[in-house]
Amino acid sequence: MNMRLPARLLLVAMLALPATGAIASERHDATTAAQEQTIRDTLTAQGYDVRKIKREDGLFEVYAIKDGERLEIYLDSAMNIVRTKRDD
Amino acid sequence: MKRVRVWDLFVRVFHWSLVILFGANALVIDEESAVHEWIGYAVVVLIVARIIWGLVGTRYARFSSFPPSRSAAMEQMTDIAAGRTRAHVGHTPLGAWMIYNLLVTMLLIGLSGYLMTTDMFWGTEWTEELHEILVSWAELSVVAHIAAVIFESRRLHVNLPRAMVTGYKENMPE
Numbered sequence: 001m002n003m004r005l006p007a008r009l010l011l012v013a014m015l016a017l018p019a020t021g022a023i024a025s026e027r028h029d030a031t032t033a034a035q036e037q038t039i040r041d042t043l044t045a046q047g048y049d050v051r052k053i054k055r056e057d058g059l060f061e062v063y064a065i066k067d068g069e070r071l072e073i074y075l076d077s078a079m080n081i082v083r084t085k086r087d088d
Numbered sequence: 089m090k091r092v093r094v095w096d097l098f099v100r101v102f103h104w105s106l107v108i109l110f111g112a113n114a115l116v117i118d119e120e121s122a123v124h125e126w127i128g129y130a131v132v133v134l135i136v137a138r139i140i141w142g143l144v145g146t147r148y149a150r151f152s153s154f155p156p157s158r159s160a161a162m163e164q165m166t167d168i169a170a171g172r173t174r175a176h177v178g179h180t181p182l183g184a185w186m187i188y189n190l191l192v193t194m195l196l197i198g199l200s201g202y203l204m205t206t207d208m209f210w211g212t213e214w215t216e217e218l219h220e221i222l223v224s225w226a227e228l229s230v231v232a233h234i235a236a237v238i239f240e241s242r243r244l245h246v247n248l249p250r251a252m253v254t255g256y257k258e259n260m261p262e
Contacts, residue, residue, distance in 0.1 A: 051211025063211025070210045072120075087205060088122075 031055055042079060059083075090262060092177055095255045096146040102138050103252055106131065110194070110230075114223055125205065132198035135191055148178035156188050157181055168243070175244050175260055186233050193229065197222045 031039075031053055039060060040050050048064040048071075055061065059082065060075040070087035095103075113119075113127045142151040160181035167174055179187060200219040209215045241248045251257045 052213065065207060065210060068207075070205070070207060087210070 031060065035060070038079060039075065043073070048073070089259050092257045092260045093255060094148050094177060094257050095252055096149055097255070098141050098145060099138075099149045100252055100255060102134060102141070106134055106194070109134070110226070114227060125201065128198050128201045131194055135194050135198075138191065154179040154181070154184035154187070156184055161185055173244050175246060175257075177257070177260070180240070182236065186229065186236070189229055190226065190233070193222055193226045197226060 036053050039053055039062060043050050043062060043064060046066075048062075048066045050062060050064045052063040053060060056074075060077075060079075062071075062073040062075065064071050064073055072085040072087070073081055074083040074085075076082050109127050109131050113124055113131070117124045117127060141149050144150075147153055161184075164181045176183075197219060200215055200222060203209045203215045204212075204219060237248050240246075246257050246259050248257070
């Protein structure tokens with residue numbers, strides 16, 4: 001084409017821009033509604049304020065608050081708590 | 089053709105620090121780590137410092153030397169379309185808009201990130217999504233910024249990235 005190099009570079013950059021939109025978002029494996037309800041019920045009964053449930057590295061990761069502490073709680077597929085991380 | 093001193097040391101250190109810190113946080117650092125948070129707060133401090141410098145700093149660092157002007161931006165775009173090469177000494181009008189965009193976006197990223205650590209918004213979906221959308225917008229802006237700087241450098245025959253390292257724009261018209 002007749003376009004000068006600077007204009008061509010700009011066009012290429014503009015075409016590449018939409019691709020960067022994908023970079024920042026996480027891809028979550030889905031949890032089923034039933035799984036979420038079980039987790040929510042179990043933890044709420046134990047005194048947790050459950051905020052969010054997702055999967056990470058094969059475990060369920062739950063954002064919750066208990067006793068004034070912000071927590072990330074990891075559960076295995078049998079719904080046992082395997083790890084609790086406090087947000088300082 | 090002459091060599092013009094444009095960017096003071098603060099502006100240059102600020103610019104490249106932001107590049108490194110934002111790049112690290114957006115692309116490399118584990119987003120659930122303490123380091124991610126600390127870098128985020130460091131970016132906010134950097135932006136606040138830049139804003140102060142924009143009020144009291146050297147000539148081309150001051151916001152008054154590159155106000156956000158729609159008419160000036162339009163004029164610059166028609167210059168480009170018409171093949172006119174008018175070299176601006178400090179930030180160009182379009183550059184100014186990009187800078188204000190990035191300053192505000194970085195602050196909002198920091199704010200949304202901070203909110204995610206509060207009891208009120210811990211684990212809420214919207215704060216996290218807002219944070220991610222803002223980061224994507226910043227990344228898009230950075231790509232556009234780099235493309236524009238390369239484009240303008242070639243069009244005006246002034247090495248702009250180099251100027252942001254040395255502080256001097258070479259090859260400027262008399």
